[in-house]
Amino acid sequence: MQVSKRQFLKGVGALLAGVSVYGATRTPQANSLLQPEKESELKYAMVHDENACIGCNACVQACREVNHIPEDVTRVKIERKGPFGEYPDQSYRFSRVSCQHCEAAPCVRVCPTGAAYIDKETGIVAVNSDRCVGCQYCIAACPYQVRYIHPETRTADKCDFCQQSRLAQGLQPACVEACPTKALTFGNLKDPESDLVKLLKTRPSYRAKVDLGTRPKLFHIQTIDGEIML
Missing domain, CATH: 1.20.5 (Single alpha-helices involved in coiled-coils or other helix-helix interfaces)
Incomplete structure (x- = not known):
């Protein structure tokens, strides 16, 4: 037609x-x-002072109790290296191993359901357990190997800076409060007056595997002489 x-x-x-x-x-x-969305004024981070840490594991136990973590898994652990030197001048070195709360988190990129995400308000890398299917892609993608499958919920779990348990109440993370030597400092990277920013400005620090481009927010003040002398 x-x-x-x-x-x-x-x-x-x-x-x-x-x-x-x-x-x-x-x-x-x-x-x-x-x-553009209004940018948040919060970006939480943590500093672990390896010179002040004594390897007592008070942080590990506090995290376990507050966040109800079963005994066979953990959100945070303290690795001990040493002894260094010769007796009687020997020392140990301690390093914190936990979620780095990366700004470019590989775990978030590979999650097929969106269960792993970066909280826009705080910058915390979090897990929505309701959406997690336990595929373990995030565990395989994490270069820091700090994620695990919770034995009871069968979903991915890790440190979230106590976002659900303590931050929601305006409190510091359990590990920070429990540390007897104040080796942990938690705060807002965007607040120039925060103790965390002041510490980073006055003490040399390092972050793990920065060459991967993950931009971690767990900073370490490196051991100089060791913490425990035998």
Whole structure:
């Protein structure tokens, strides 16, 4: 069936009119999508002073009790290395191993359900257990090997800076409060007046595996002479 030029132009006009109306009704939403989200004023991080740490594991136990972590898994552990030197001038070195709360978290990128995510308000790398299917992709992707499958919930778990248990109440993470030597400092990287930022400005620090581009937010003040002399 042939269409006359007049009919064709009439049809195109109606189509363009419809597009214009649609565009007009969609403009406010489209503009809102183009507007950048307000950036949060929080970016939580932690510093572990290896010179102050004595390897007592008070932080490990406090985390276990507050967050109800079963005995055969852990959100945080303190690795002991040594002894260094010769008796009687020997020392040990202690390092914290836990979630780094990476700004470019590999675990988040590989999660197929969105269970692993970065909280926009705090920068904390968190886990939505309701969405976790226990596929263990995040465990395989984490270069720090700090995730595990919770033996009771069968979902991925790790340190979340006590986001659900203590931060929600305006309290410091359990490990920070429990440390007898104040080896842990927790705070907001975006607050220049926070104890954490002041500490990072005055003491040399390092972060693990920064060459991977993960941008971790767990800082370490490196051991100088060791903590325990035998």
